[in-house]
Amino acid sequence: MSDTDKQVLLEVKGLTMDFGGLRAVDSIDLSVSEGEIAALIGPNGAGKTTFFNCVTGIYTPTAGDILLHPKGKPTRRVNGSKPNKVTTLGMARTFQNIRLFPDMTVLENVMIGRHCRTRTGLTGAILRGAAARKEEQEIVEFSYCLLEKVGLDEFANEYSKNLPYGAQRRLEIARAMATEPFLLLLDEPAAGMNPQETTDLDALICRIRDEEQIAILLIEHDMKLVMNISDKIHVMEYGKKIATGTPNEIKDNPKVIEAYLGEEAEA
Amino acid sequence: MEYFIELFLGGLTRGSIYALIALGYTMVYGIIQLINFAHGEIYMIGAFVAYIVCGVLTIYGFHGVSILIIAGLLAVVYSCAYGYTLEKVAYRPLRNAPRLSPLISAIGMSIFLQNYVLLAQTPDFLPFPALIPDFEFMEPIAHIIGSPELVILVTTLVTMIMLTLLIKYTKIGKAMRATQQDMSMARLVGINVDRVISTTFVIGSALAAIGGVLVASYIGQVNFYIGFLAGVKAFTAAVLGGIGSVPGAVLGGLVLGLTESFAAGYISSDYEDVFAFGLLVLILILRPAGILGRATKQKV
Amino acid sequence: MKNLKQSLAVSLWFIFLTFPLMVVKVNTSDKIVQWRWMNILWVGLAIFLLSFVWRHALARKEARQMAAQSGQDDLNKPTRIQAMLEDQKLRTRAMFALLIVALAFPWVFDTYQSTIMISALIYVVLGLGLNITVGLAGLLDLGYVAFFAVGAYSYALLNHHFGLGFWTVLPVGGILSCLFGVILGFPILRLRGDYLAIVTLGFGMIIKVVLENWSDFSFGPSGIANIDKPSLFGLKMDIAASTTYIYYIMIALVILTVIVTGRLKNSRIGRAWIALREDEIACVAMGIDMARTKLSAYALGAFWAGMVGVMFAAKTTFINPASFTFMESAIILSIVVLGGMGSILGVILGAMILILMPEYLRAFSEYRMIIFGAAMVLMMIFRPQGIISNVRQKYQFKGLKEKTENV
Amino acid sequence: MKGFNLLLAALVACVTLATPTLAADTIKLGVAGPHSGDLAPYGIPAMKAAQLVVKKINAKGGVLGKQVELLIQDDQCKPEIATNTATKLVTQGADVVLGHICSGATKAALGIYKDAKIPVMSPSATNPGLTQSGDYPNFYRTIASDDMQAKLAVDFAIDKLGAKKVAVLHDKGDYGKGFAEFAKKFVDESGKAEVVLFEGITPGAMDYSSIVQKIRRVKADILIFGGYHPEASKLVAQMKRKRMKTAFLSDDGVKDVSFIKVAGAAAEGAYMTGPRDLSTIPLNAAATAEFKAAYGEDPGAFFQEGYSAAMALLNAIEKAGSTDYAAVTKALQTQYVETPVGKIKFDGKGDAEGVGFSVYQVKGGQFAELK
């Protein structure tokens, strides 16, 4: 798979983020293309999540450019845009520490994702006219379909806080997908999952890419998962990008092994 | 110019009382992120206990400074006891509850304590004896600053210095700071966090009691309701200065006191409270965490 | 034995604690000290017994929490009442019966009862309004009474100066309040929960001070009298008739509020409010405009306060700033919290209990407020989710049904 | 369904419990005022006065041969509660009402009594509009109105004390601000003095040092304050602290023993207006003695006025021979009655003729009437 025939969706140039004196992210260049599953890996504290937060508008980066190229729409620079703006443009995310809405049902969590794609206002909600009812029906159906896709349909009316851990992670993915993104950012989707769940997740992510045509950028520590599904892997250490390549290239890259296992990795 | 100085000193006096009470709010908030709404009531109880002690001692024939000292001490002791019990009863069972719960509990406690004093004592205003003597040497400038104001300023200053020393150098002070900065790390170095929280309530209550006794003997009256407005103002001061920050509370108290004094003096006292809260809104718009408050970045 | 000792210690501590205030009463001008020794006994005895109950209740609460955590007991397991509420048929029947009781009320009971009920209904609407801001959107508002004042004064002033009638001003009052909600909302959008609390509290006080001082506008503390009662085709009504009339208007207003807030709660906007309350960051990351959502929550909460403020002015026919104190805000907030944040039925029950109980417990009138305060504390400790906890709407699917049947 | 029935039963029980039992044939005297909360000290003495009067009259055989029944209702001085209270009294069939205590609550309640044609007599609501506006034909009071007080105060300040510069303060309350506004008006009208300061202070504020400094700065000869004693005592205490010689003149709300108790030495020399000294009236002495015998302490605020109002109302019914509204009204306006506040009857607007104010000064810890 070469990059040339695929359109680039997200392009990050020289992204830098300082916290006080600490440079958490140091001039990172990175791009994600259509139909790609890209992984961002690196030891703990390398700045991966900070990178995500900058890209999705939760932090305003110190320097650099974040460019979104939605299909058929003009390119947008989203540095410092509000997170909801970024999501509306078509880039949705999940969180490292699951951030569901615990006191809402599973279905409602997904329905929240539909918010930015629907229009019913106050009057619509109060009067419940035909248009509003129709839209509401559509939201419910769309969300329910998504739940079926991630295999949570039978829990639709449960409170999300009562779901098992792995299911909560999948719910977060469904919720993000409800915003109809063209690019999905997943922050450690496999964390806390057991091996079976991880395998299922593996398949789910590939399905999302193939069936929904959504490109994916994920942060992950589970190397098996990363190596299995990624088209391209970016490795970060100390806020800098130290390697980019296919899983095989990364596997044998001494710099990467060193980053993970420690300096003298002669073993 | 003299008028300016008068207003300045008046504002300083008022502000230093606000600061004393605000410290209780800010220290508690700093550690457990709770607005202790009933703190104003602790201040009131301090003043009331002092009133009762003074009354009894006067009637049984004690005189002068001894009354002041005994009444002040007992006021502090009782306020501390109330503060301690308050935390145990109304807040500790809610340590892990959602944020709104302890706040509602605090509002409930505030209503409870007010009415408790009302029922146990009286709804009337009671005359608080002027415990602070008029000093001879103050007489020439008595029209600018009276002895009670001087005593309030000096006492506050001394209290603040003592508090600073306590926080800075004593074991418990350090434990309080450590708990505030990182509660679970504090437990990891062996600090009994529950005890630190209790101590914080006790110290805050002591400061409030000192404020209560000073104010009551300055204006010469007590009533079950005096805690409410004082509490709201002091809380405003704490937020103004940056809640959680000890120097912030002092600064906030002084800024608020001076603002009110100058606003009343140069503009009109009709809108005294409007100026106070207007200033608060203004500062929070410019600095959402208060003057000396640190903006905490939420971890994602 | 250990319990006994502990209770003894606690009661001794409370005897010490309450000694100066409960036992000693001094009259400094007549130089009399009154020693009320009997109170020691009462305090000691009461606390001794209470400490047993307290410990027992705390232990039970803890046991339940532990059980819930290890998955043995579901904390969210619906209580019997809640299960009853979810039974659709029962619910319709209950609602129907309730409606009949409500409609028949003024014919069964005397005018006074209706008046009291009107007051309670006013608080029901206030509670439901604040429920939007606090219960659904999670924005703590300690100055809610300000919006109530805006509504009341809009009617009083428009009626006084321009002779506008109740029905004209009813929506106007709501809309004006709404505007105030937005104006207040703007500067505090960036503030976190606790800062919000003090600023809204300040706002409530500012409104009162302005009403007191700006005499040319608001007639100051002496207030506005002789406000017209709601008219019915220009009919002249005596007290009983007009009370009944107002009662029915209030019932209608409550029904309207219940329907509207109920619909909002389960709409796109309502979901956004709840999401905002649950997790602000996740909420914006899902594409929800925080500023807009917060402002709409403020504005809509304020709207109901404004409407019912108009009603209040029309009912009392006289208003002055003394009716709009912090205490009112605290009571409305308590209604929401005690009833159950976010739950419409809970808020209605909360309002009924908090407002009607004191009316019917005149004998305890002196102890009313102290009981009120204690109830708030106890409720938070032992039943923080309120009388009726919020339940989210369930959706039915054909596919789902089949699957669950297979399981 | 069982649960629901239970709920219904509970609701019904709740309401029936509160429904008043129909009483036998009696004359019903309603008493409304604050009996709980922070303003209770202003309402309870009048209530106790009514109880004493009724007890005495009932012992003598009642009114028109019927026993008098008291209907006591708490309004907490809040307008919204006062309307409920008034409705309750009306539904309970009150023939006449003694109350309410606060002007705001009275205003809110009066409309209800007016429609029900019940005469109302307040021992304490001094707002001038209550009688002068003509809106409330069923209203009477045994206390003089605020404008009379203000007039007296201003005349005293200008003529007796020779004040040229007058500072006027109030507590932003209904009563205090009303008094202060009248005082300002009368000073302006007199042409002999000027108002150099007119402001409201916040009740319950920590101190009033700024405003006191301001009074000194404008070099006022006298401070006229409208409000109640807690603020007044703070003001005089702070003025004394600042070694100021400005005279202090206030209203009836300050003429309370609490003022002397709380302000102590600072109260010395302060002037205030208040109902004429009643100690020479034998009935007053008797009523006070009665109270002391019953409760073992001095009666509080508005006791005499409440006592008088109860007497006046019941006397009017006796004289009218029925509880008919028109007859009672006529009796109130034509028949003099001896009361603790003097021999009174009521004018067409509802103010008592024969009730007046005097200026008092605190001398040696006592209120001394200045003739």
Place this chain on the structure above:
Amino acid sequence: MLRLQNIQTYYGNIQALKDVTIDIEEGEIVTLIGANGAGKTTTLMSICGITPPRKGEIAFKGSRIHQLKPESIVQLGICQVPEGRRIFPGMTVLENLDMGAFLRKDKAAIKTDLDMVFDLFPILDQRRSQLGGTLSGGEQQMLAISRALMARPRLLLLDEPSLGLAPLIIQQIFEIIKKINEESGTTIFLVEQNANQALKLAHRGYVMENGRITLVDKASVLLENDAVKKAYLGL
């Protein structure tokens, strides 16, 4: 010295540790390695009483400690240097060290220990009155270790001391850990992601995957074991 037996720890209703059994002998350096999210930090927090295990037993020198409060566990001589240093940012270096000795009353000995710590990390001596929050990452790590040493621990728990540090500094820190173990005989339980470094330092090692212990052996053996590499890189 320390024995964890079949402990199970939950966060809410998520099980983080599944039947974890670990033994640590006096004077040893034992390391627990594993990928991120395997449950290493939870293990330490369970030992310290911050997240007590729901099932299983923890014994220190023969007496059970899993029901004790954190402060009592510290009193017994178990000290932790938590992940991410957790320096008190608003306190000076000296005060931070003082906090380490919070439970100690022997003033003179504290003074000697302070000197010992400054000997160990001379850079801290220079920064005595600087605020903890203003130190660099490496300095903070040194401070965190020193703070724990100030309690005179019998058992020192170290959670990812190499996290976010430059290789040269990691080297330095690991040398000092070794020195602490050798000179004062302090038992050390080291949780690390940096497996090679940790295994080279330790006597024995445990490998953790998904909340379970999957391998136990001498460190030198593990160092050669491909399973370790697999646990990390999924190779």
